[in-house]
Amino acid sequence: MDLSYGPEYEVFREETREFINSHRDQAPRGQGMKSPEVLNWQKLLIENGYAARTIPKAYGGYGAQPDILKSRIIAEEFASAQVNSGLGGQGISMLVPTLLEVGTEEQKQQFIGPTLRGEMVWCQGYSEPGAGSDLASLRTAAVLEGDEWVVNGQKIWTSTAQHADWIFCLVRTEPDAPKHKGISFLLFEMSTPGIEIRPLVDMTGVANFNETFFTDVRVPKHQIVGERGQGWMVANAILGHERDSLGNPNVTLSRLNSLMELMKTETIAGERLIDNPIYRDRLMQIQGRVMALQCNDLRVLSSRLNNTDARLARMIVKLQGTELRHDLEGLAIDVMGEMGLAYADNPHLRDRGSWQSQYMYYLGLIIGGGTSQIQKNIISERGLDMPREPKVEKAS
Amino acid sequence: MEFGLSEEQNLLQRSVNGFLDNASSLEKVRALAEDGGDVWPGLSELGVPALLVPESAGGLGLSTLDAAIVAEALGAHTAPAPFVSSAVMLPVALRSAGGDHDSLFADLASGAVRAGCALADGYGTRAGSGITSNGDSLSGTALYVLDFDADVYLVADNQQALFLVDKDAANLSAQSLTTIDKTRSTGELTFSATPAQRLSDDPAVLQAVLDAGRIMLAADTLGAAQEMLDQAVEYAKQREQFNRPIGSFQAVKHMCAEMAAGLEPCRAMVWFAAHALDTLPDQATMTACHTKAHLSEVGKFIAKTSTEVHGGMGFTDLVGLHYWFKRIGFNRQLLGAPELLREEAARAQQLVA
Numbered sequence: 001m002d003l004s005y006g007p008e009y010e011v012f013r014e015e016t017r018e019f020i021n022s023h024r025d026q027a028p029r030g031q032g033m034k035s036p037e038v039l040n041w042q043k044l045l046i047e048n049g050y051a052a053r054t055i056p057k058a059y060g061g062y063g064a065q066p067d068i069l070k071s072r073i074i075a076e077e078f079a080s081a082q083v084n085s086g087l088g089g090q091g092i093s094m095l096v097p098t099l100l101e102v103g104t105e106e107q108k109q110q111f112i113g114p115t116l117r118g119e120m121v122w123c124q125g126y127s128e129p130g131a132g133s134d135l136a137s138l139r140t141a142a143v144l145e146g147d148e149w150v151v152n153g154q155k156i157w158t159s160t161a162q163h164a165d166w167i168f169c170l171v172r173t174e175p176d177a178p179k180h181k182g183i184s185f186l187l188f189e190m191s192t193p194g195i196e197i198r199p200l201v202d203m204t205g206v207a208n209f210n211e212t213f214f215t216d217v218r219v220p221k222h223q224i225v226g227e228r229g230q231g232w233m234v235a236n237a238i239l240g241h242e243r244d245s246l247g248n249p250n251v252t253l254s255r256l257n258s259l260m261e262l263m264k265t266e267t268i269a270g271e272r273l274i275d276n277p278i279y280r281d282r283l284m285q286i287q288g289r290v291m292a293l294q295c296n297d298l299r300v301l302s303s304r305l306n307n308t309d310a311r312l313a314r315m316i317v318k319l320q321g322t323e324l325r326h327d328l329e330g331l332a333i334d335v336m337g338e339m340g341l342a343y344a345d346n347p348h349l350r351d352r353g354s355w356q357s358q359y360m361y362y363l364g365l366i367i368g369g370g371t372s373q374i375q376k377n378i379i380s381e382r383g384l385d386m387p388r389e390p391k392v393e394k395a396s
Numbered sequence: 397m398e399f400g401l402s403e404e405q406n407l408l409q410r411s412v413n414g415f416l417d418n419a420s421s422l423e424k425v426r427a428l429a430e431d432g433g434d435v436w437p438g439l440s441e442l443g444v445p446a447l448l449v450p451e452s453a454g455g456l457g458l459s460t461l462d463a464a465i466v467a468e469a470l471g472a473h474t475a476p477a478p479f480v481s482s483a484v485m486l487p488v489a490l491r492s493a494g495g496d497h498d499s500l501f502a503d504l505a506s507g508a509v510r511a512g513c514a515l516a517d518g519y520g521t522r523a524g525s526g527i528t529s530n531g532d533s534l535s536g537t538a539l540y541v542l543d544f545d546a547d548v549y550l551v552a553d554n555q556q557a558l559f560l561v562d563k564d565a566a567n568l569s570a571q572s573l574t575t576i577d578k579t580r581s582t583g584e585l586t587f588s589a590t591p592a593q594r595l596s597d598d599p600a601v602l603q604a605v606l607d608a609g610r611i612m613l614a615a616d617t618l619g620a621a622q623e624m625l626d627q628a629v630e631y632a633k634q635r636e637q638f639n640r641p642i643g644s645f646q647a648v649k650h651m652c653a654e655m656a657a658g659l660e661p662c663r664a665m666v667w668f669a670a671h672a673l674d675t676l677p678d679q680a681t682m683t684a685c686h687t688k689a690h691l692s693e694v695g696k697f698i699a700k701t702s703t704e705v706h707g708g709m710g711f712t713d714l715v716g717l718h719y720w721f722k723r724i725g726f727n728r729q730l731l732g733a734p735e736l737l738r739e740e741a742a743r744a745q746q747l748v749a
């Protein structure tokens with residue numbers, strides 16, 4: 001057992017802290033996706049190696065050797081300073097890693113740089129009205145006509161489709177193949193004729209996701225990642241990346257600290273909330289759970305450093321992390337009583353209304369990216385080696 | 397950076413588990429529970445009692461994490477043994493208190509002397525109990541003394557001072573108490589101006605002893621809960637209903653997944669708490685309290701859920717699952733139940749006015 005990262009890394013941590021402290025006033029706070037503040041901050045972070053750190057220079061990254069601990073230190077320091085750590089989004093967190101793994105040289109050149117810089121915004125077109133948890137049953141079709149794929153069908157829950165320049169999209173190209181083998185992974189511009197976007201308002205009151213309709217959308221033949229029929233494999237490489245980034249315990253820890261501050265400042269009958277033993281016990285229950293997941297996270301990190309797979313310890317992170325975060329945000333609301341109801345323009349808002357919006361947002365993350373129930377299927381079948389459910393014959 | 401067990405620690409784990417697979421099989425646990433007796437002589441041959449005894453006093457001078465690994469194995473096998481008191485809490489008390497204890501250390505290290513612990517006055521005196529001291533003598537009653545079949549007792553008074561009392565001391569009466577857990581010996585000690593050796597007046601010494609003991613009980617629960625989960629998964633793969641293994645029913649699968657999802661982080665948490673006790677003094681108490689509280693909650697869930705996965709069989713004496721159920725229940729109550737410990741964790745970070 002050795003928790004120190006070593007002197008070389010402590011120097012790096014100091015540098016990171018210094019960078020954050022001397023530049024934090026330039027960090028964007030809630031400005032729009034392509035605002036100058038956001039684009040400049042992203043540029044600054046890449047130039048200094050705090051974003052796109054290990055992506056080759058040739059593709060617009062910083063070009064450092066992969067170093068798990070340095071990446072980790074960056075994540076820890078930005079989270080604890082509560083400073084914007086650069087662009088996330090599905091393009092950067094999902095598409096870029098996939099292109100690096102399976103994209104052609106041309107695709108890497110064309111897409112990675114502008115995506116990293118925030119100039120090219122992506123949306124993810126996977127889910128359909130009839131294909132959610134059972135994603136492989138998707139029906140949006142693409143048929144090859146000459147040099148073009150012709151796409152017809154509908155996607156749903158497409159986050160940020162209304163702001164996106166491009167979409168990475170799963171479509172069925174081999175209707176006669178078994179369902180997992182008939183899917184392809186296409187990239188196309190959202191300005192292509194035949195795409196219609198209808199915003200869907202979510203429970204937080206924001207229209208962040210959409211229904212996306214495709215009618216004879218014509219896509220150049222080469223805008224496919226991987227081979228025809230390999231889309232499921234390509235997509236699964238990405239889902240791994242997505243799950244790893246959900247329920248990150250570093251961010252949860254900084255939320256826990258904010259919750260403690262809240263409970264030290266808010267009062268009931270003149271008494272601080274933290275001085276109420278029942279509220280305090282609930283806070284301590286959450287702190288215990290946060291601590292357990294932080295320790296688990298260290299174990300997973302250490303196994304990555306050793307090139308081993310922490311299996312169950314890794315598989316449970318999305319389930320436990322998102323559920324914990326939802327409970328943490330919910331506790332803040334509970335201890336505030338009626339004050340916890342404030343929303344939107346209410347003058348009595350606490351912490352800019354983040355407790356209610358995060359409480360709901362994390363319910364969305366419990367559902368999105370593989371629901372909690374699907375996670376439990378995965379944990380039991382792959383982690384505990386329990387028998388799969390018998391297949392149900394398709395009623396015809 | 398290395399978060400995990402070393403080669404030596406894996407070896408220790410394998411050797412203790414190997415011994416207990418045989419010496420503390422369910423069949424043998426049943427016999428020991430009925431007739432008395434424990435596996436301490438065998439563990440002594442393996443050197444377990446010497447783990448935390450300083451090398452200068454003839455011990456192995458190993459870490460809290462090494463001890464936690466052994467505690468986990470004992471929990472997994474519901475092994476009857478005075479490990480927590482004899483191999484952990486008393487050695488930690490002697491080490492923290494300072495002074496010359498070489499001869500007692502030597503007797504502990506060989507397994508010749510067994511210790512019991514009466515520490516409830518240090519964290520929460522219950523009605524009908526309470527210890528006062530007068531110079532070098534003790535009066536009052538201690539209830540639920542852990543590892544009761546002992547040669548020497550470590551006792552806390554109501555001032556958080558610690559004492560050593562010989563089992564043959566004058567004016568000491570001992571009465572064993574039955575609890576749900578037959579793999580642990582507990583009892584009641586009554587002192588009336590009983591001669592005692594004052595070991596320490598420093599509350600920090602008592603705290604170090606409690607921190608270590610709590611981590612051991614948490615580790616014991618980790619082992620017991622992992623065993624209950626493994627048994628549930630195994631049973632669910634074998635048992636058939638409606639012409640299919642019950643493990644293919646999603647309700648059953650999800651019960652198992654929830655157990656695994658709760659338990660997996662507990663392993664890292666126990667490792668971290670043990671490590672913190674030796675190397676991160678600022679976090680030691682808070683972490684120990686949280687770890688025992690959290691493991692108690694997860695353990696309770698698993699004790700119930702694993703039993704349910706077994707159906708009626710889980711409720712019988714036949715499969716013996718109840719030994720683990722009761723072991724987890726015992727660990728939860730001793731040395732502070734979750735609510736008390738969470739309050740102590742809050743106090744340790746100055747959150748209590």
Ligand SMILES: Cc1cc2nc3c(=O)[nH]c(=O)nc-3n(C[C@H](O)[C@H](O)[C@H](O)COP(=O)(O)OP(=O)(O)OC[C@H]3O[C@@H](n4cnc5c(N)ncnc54)[C@H](O)[C@@H]3O)c2cc1C
Pocket residue numbers: 123124125126127128131132133134156157158159160209363364365367368369370371372373374377646
């Ligand atoms: C905030 C948010 C953002 C999203 N963004 C995107 C996006 O950008 N792009 C995109 O493509 N998709 C996106 N999604 C969609 C998301 O991936 C799906 O909602 C999710 O996979 C679940 O599918 P579904 O909504 O069809 O629910 P369903 O699959 O219909 O599930 C309904 C219920 O049935 C349960 N269930 C289903 N199958 C099983 C099973 N085999 N075993 C046990 N229980 C089962 C589920 O757990 C759930 O409780 C987003 C979703 C949310 C909430």
